[in-house]
Amino acid sequence: MTMKNQFGKVGVLFGGRSAEREVSLMSGKGVLQALRAKGIDAHGFDPAERSLGDLAAEKFDRVFIALHGRYGEDGTLQGVLEQLGVPYTGSGVMASSIGMDKVMTKRIWSSHDLPTPRFEVLDAAGTSADDLRRVAAELGLPLMLKAPHEGSTIGISKVTAPAELGDGFSLCARYDDVVLAEEFITGRELTVPVLGAGRQARALPIVEIRAPQGNYDYEHKYFSDDTQYLCPAPLDAELTQRIQSLAVRAFNAVGAAGWARVDFMLRASDNEPFLLEINTSPGMTGHSLVPMAAKAAGVSYEDLCVEILASADLDLKPTADWKPV
Known part of the structure; x- marks a missing residue:
């Protein structure tokens, strides 16, 4: 069976309306090129430029979601695809929504006794200077302030002195209704891609990120060549296994x-x-770090895209007599 017959008409959703649109455009173009190189009938679709009616009219057999941030990674689009009966890559509605909310994610991890830095949640509109000083005293400085529903290091501020609290908080409050204040952990920055689901979920090699002055911001993440990436990360076998196991959990x-x-x-x-x-x-x-880890495991960018596409599914299985739009 050819790739075209196996997957049918594939939509690659990228761009979108979130603050991460620029990154999503780059991701989607890479995925689109990779799938076409494998002989897959792939078509780009930007939800910021076309309507949901257009999405339904395309009658995609499955879609690869290369959207980042709100309106694409947060469960909203996944819900639309559920209604249309179009299998999609990645997590379902609820898991996507949880994963996009850093506060809810940390609460769930804490309930599973998984280690995450101490934190407090602050009202973006009702937090006083005294409140900020109290939180800084409880969690210590340096302190991380984050907009809980953004990604790609957008709406994030590292506060190293009390005088920086106000400006750091204001930056994050521009992006969200609440601000996550998080204990700063001094050490090495690592990331672990995970593929699969449930008992079949598996961790790829660990990537260690070494940014200039430890500042892994938007520029260093996507455009600078100054950031170093070590993959597999230089860790002993026992610690590597422990971190990968934590990632899957x-x-x-x-x-x-x-x-x-x-x-x-x-x-x-x-x-x-x-x-x-x-x-x-x-x-x-x-x-990006997922393709980097896959390459270290012997999986090319193109093959990674195909594996992810092959996992496309519907979160809620329809009944036998249900017909898609």
Whole structure:
């Protein structure tokens, strides 16, 4: 069976309306090119430029979601595809929604006794300077402030001194109704891609990220050649296995499926790993970490795209007499 016959007409959804549109455009173009190179009948579709009616009219047999952030990674589009009966890559509605919410993700991980930095949730509109000073005293400085529903290091601020609290908080509050204040873990930054689902979920090699001055911001993440990536990360076998196992447990705890990337900090003082967040629709750009880890495992970018596409499914199985639009 040819790839075209196996997968039918495939939509690659990219772009979108989130703050991560630029990155999504790069991811989607890479995926589209890779699938076409494998002989798959793949078509690009930008939900910011075309309507949901157009999406239904395309009658895709399955879609590869290369959207990042809100309106694509947060469960909203997954719900639309469920209604249309179009199998899609990645996590279902609920897991996508949870994974896009850093606060809810941390609460679920904590309930599963999975290690994550201490945190507090602050009202973006009702938090006073005294509240910020109290949180800084409780969690310590440096302190991370984050917009819980953004990704790609958008709406994030590292506060190293009390005088920086106000500006850091204001930056994050521009993007969200609440701000996540999180204990800063000094150490090494790691990430672990996970493929599959449930008992079949497997971790790919660990990537260690070494950004200039430890500042893995938007520029260093997607455009700079100054950031170093070590894959597989230089860790002993026992610690590697432990971190990969934690990644799979974290992946399953939120109900993720298909693929995702789990981010960690490895504390310098004792080599204890701490879970930061999960990305249920990770980047697929030339600087992205999932393709990097797959390559270290002997899987090419093109083959990775095909494997992810092959996992496309519907979250809620229809009844026998249900017919898709």
